[in-house]
Amino acid sequence: MEESEATTKKPRSRQCCICKDRRAALKRPKNLEQICRECFYDAFEEEIHKVIVQNQLFKPGERVAVGASGGKDSTVLAYVMSELNRRHQYGLELFLLSVDEGITGYRDDSLETVKRNEIQYGLPLKIVSYKDLYGWSMDEIVKAIGLKNNCTFCGVFRRQVRELIYFVFARPVVSLIPALDRGAALLKVDKLVTGHNADDIAETVLLNILRGDIARLGRCTSITTGEDGTIPRCKPFNFENLDDIDTYAYFKKLDYFSTECIYSPNAYRGFAREFIKDLERIRPRAILDIIKSGEDFRISTTTKMPEQGTCERCGYISSQKWCKACVLLEGLNRGLPKLGIGRTRGRNGQQRDAPQTNGGMKNIGSKQCGTLDF
Amino acid sequence: MKGIAARHLGVVEMHLTLEFGGGLELLCQSVKIHNVEVDPQTGKEKLTMRDLLSWVHANLIKERPEMFMKGDSVRPGVLVLVNDCDWELSGQLDTRLKEKDVIVFISTLHGG
Numbered sequence: 001m002e003e004s005e006a007t008t009k010k011p012r013s014r015q016c017c018i019c020k021d022r023r024a025a026l027k028r029p030k031n032l033e034q035i036c037r038e039c040f041y042d043a044f045e046e047e048i049h050k051v052i053v054q055n056q057l058f059k060p061g062e063r064v065a066v067g068a069s070g071g072k073d074s075t076v077l078a079y080v081m082s083e084l085n086r087r088h089q090y091g092l093e094l095f096l097l098s099v100d101e102g103i104t105g106y107r108d109d110s111l112e113t114v115k116r117n118e119i120q121y122g123l124p125l126k127i128v129s130y131k132d133l134y135g136w137s138m139d140e141i142v143k144a145i146g147l148k149n150n151c152t153f154c155g156v157f158r159r160q161v162r163e164l165i166y167f168v169f170a171r172p173v174v175s176l177i178p179a180l181d182r183g184a185a186l187l188k189v190d191k192l193v194t195g196h197n198a199d200d201i202a203e204t205v206l207l208n209i210l211r212g213d214i215a216r217l218g219r220c221t222s223i224t225t226g227e228d229g230t231i232p233r234c235k236p237f238n239f240e241n242l243d244d245i246d247t248y249a250y251f252k253k254l255d256y257f258s259t260e261c262i263y264s265p266n267a268y269r270g271f272a273r274e275f276i277k278d279l280e281r282i283r284p285r286a287i288l289d290i291i292k293s294g295e296d297f298r299i300s301t302t303t304k305m306p307e308q309g310t311c312e313r314c315g316y317i318s319s320q321k322w323c324k325a326c327v328l329l330e331g332l333n334r335g336l337p338k339l340g341i342g343r344t345r346g347r348n349g350q351q352r353d354a355p356q357t358n359g360g361m362k363n364i365g366s367k368q369c370g371t372l373d374f
Numbered sequence: 375m376k377g378i379a380a381r382h383l384g385v386v387e388m389h390l391t392l393e394f395g396g397g398l399e400l401l402c403q404s405v406k407i408h409n410v411e412v413d414p415q416t417g418k419e420k421l422t423m424r425d426l427l428s429w430v431h432a433n434l435i436k437e438r439p440e441m442f443m444k445g446d447s448v449r450p451g452v453l454v455l456v457n458d459c460d461w462e463l464s465g466q467l468d469t470r471l472k473e474k475d476v477i478v479f480i481s482t483l484h485g486g
Contacts, residue, residue, distance in 0.1 A: 250455070
């Protein structure tokens with residue numbers, strides 16, 4: 001069947017279904033439309049614009065940081081955001097924000113890409129590093145603790161970096177991080193946008209179901225998160241398929257970096273990713289449908305949610321006395337790097353005596369690098 | 375040698391440009407663009423993407439072939455463009471290739 005379609009060249013089937021003129025160059029997973037490059041650019045950019053307008057993501061005059069890793073998603077995001085800001089006069093002050101974890105052979109190379117993006121898109125770049133913030137680079141952490149739990153450190157630190165950038169202004173209590181205090185005046189941020197795409201969100205929905213993490217399942221599909229006193233974060237690519245983003249980056253010849261983190265085998269998330277990619281091949285809408293399922297979950301009002309307080313030491317949100325980053329740092333600095341690794345919270349959010357140092361090994365695989373913890 | 379022999383047999387070699395991106399180049403010695411000559415298999419006149427994939431698997435992929443192939447097709451998450459056109463529009467594995475075609479493989483399975 002397929003063969004006969006391929007050999008008998010029907011001009012109609014190869015024509016763009018929007019402009020009815022140019023040759024179709026791709027088939028979009030979300031609606032199976034066959035469209036040409038130019039119509040694809042328009043459709044893609046307008047979808048993002050619509051998400052931004054409908055969800056009122058920004059207000060004129062806001063300072064918006066684009067989380068930039070040098071990878072394709074954030075590169076496309078930086079490009080599209082600067083285009084839309086100009087075209088639709090959002091009046092935003094955009095800049096690129098990169099986190100340097102201190103991983104030789106990975107982050108140093110990808111930061112070079114971000115530095116080129118800074119020039120290409122005319123967006124100022126700010127880099128904050130783990131070394132400056134915490135006194136430890138990921139290379140040093142791996143040297144101290146080995147390759148087993150390093151993703152936990154990286155993930156916890158990364159989440160906190162976002163908050164710290166914001167907290168410095170919200171309440172100047174972050175004595176933990178003198179470097180950032182000093183650099184803070186340069187970094188005033190109203191909002192952070194990240195390049196998380198539909199595939200990422202669908203994976204996260206599945207992972208949160210597999211972990212039984214009701215609290216995160218409830219918020220992982222929201223386009224904007226963090227209005228509750230933390231830095232507001234938005235995901236304008238919430239409904240954009242990964243394949244579309246890659247195709248866009250390829251056709252536009254955008255400059256991006258593609259190598260997996262050398263420390264991250266990322267096995268658990270990898271399985272989920274492969275699974276949804278298999279689903280997508282059978283049914284291209286599967287990814288958007290999983291997001292819809294995640295959105296439509298209703299959590300019983302009697303379900304006990306983990307209570308959120310603040311860390312006594314640094315002021316970051318935490319359900320414990322000390323936040324995870326402070327516990328991990330304390331462990332590193334005292335030469336007990338296993339401190340804080342593993343489960344510190346019992347079932348149903350019941351707090352155990354934290355920090356736990358043993359019996360937590362079974363939980364290691366569940367906080368892989370790239371956890372989309374919104 | 376092989377080329378001359380093939381021409382004597384009346385088989386025409388095809389010159390193709392293959393481009394690997396999104397990390398796939400790491401599977402073929404970090405070379406992104408390969409200009410290759412591919413013989414259509416004996417007894418076949420036309421070269422299809424199915425034939426090309428098994429040729430690439432045998433001749434270019436030096437490590438972790440499972441990152442590139444799954445079954446007789448590419449692994450889900452690998453985009454394929456034939457002359458800058460998604461291969462879904464040209465019949466995927468049954469896409470017929472012509473002399474000087476450009477085929478691009480991009481892995482989407484990297485972080486961004």
